[in-house]
Amino acid sequence: MPFSPRTKLLDWQPFRGEVNVRETLISLLGEAASTLSRAGFAEPRRLARRLVARALDLTPAELLGHPEQVLDEQQTSRFRLALDRMAGREPLSRILGRREFWSLEFELSPDTLDPRPETETVVEAVLRRVSDRRAPFRLLDLGAGTGCILLALLSELPAATGIGVDIVAGAMITARRNAAAIGLAKRAHFFVGDWGAALTGGFEVIVSNPPYIASAALANLPCEVALYDPCLALDGGADGLGAYRSLVRDLPRLLKPGAVFVSEVGLGQASAVAAILQASGLAIESCERDLAGIRRCVVARAL
């Protein structure tokens, strides 16, 4: 059966406690808000609404329009298991096994980073530089994870094709499933590899969001990140820049003359990454800010 994110929660173990068959949406909302408040969450009511809606696959209108709706035992069990996990600080996206990025839904796995909204800055930076969206570009995503950057770009560029590479085989399995679920399997191909080492050139666009946290800082990450995002997706070596130094080696060979390379960078890393790219022979075009005003990606061109 093809993956359907909506079937994900049905894999859960059934709740074995006492179930009140008269549970209503409004009673679950109240229960979630007080459990999350006791667990120390800010804005427990807003989170409760999100949890109930996402756990039960309800739209906001369904959630708020019929508060007295009675739920069946399976829905109640599903909700309670999600609530327990959320109270234990597991991110909602991990509980649900899916995350929205660029208005597309991506399946997650323990092998993939949970895509972050600021990574959309990379997608925007590429699209701003495309004068003809119907051109048959060849794209490459180094460290593709769920495939979110490549698939978001392909969803906007109908004649483009793309390759995603990641060193983790499990991530590439998930990326292929995401490509199929979004309807892009014919134009997106995902391979296991060490950055671009195994590839030959000819790309108009290369993107990357490599691991960029300094190894010593990993211990200080919030548990929502440290416990659920894979270390290989986070650890950027002693100064956080190790992955950039490795992957730039392939760029001059892989980029067509004039082609663009766009890379996400961590807080305060833009200048250092720009220097690494410049030293490899690329021309720096700009550093672009995310919605929080942080310099989030570096844009460079092959000469």
Ligand SMILES: C[S@@+](CC[C@H](N)C(=O)[O-])C[C@H]1O[C@@H](n2cnc3c(N)ncnc32)[C@H](O)[C@@H]1O
């Ligand atoms: C920060 S995550 C980004 C994932 C995805 N592109 C995103 O934005 O959500 C970095 C990715 O680089 C991959 N990676 C780490 N070292 C790699 C290497 N040597 N070659 C290819 N991919 C690598 C990790 O497995 C991880 O999926």
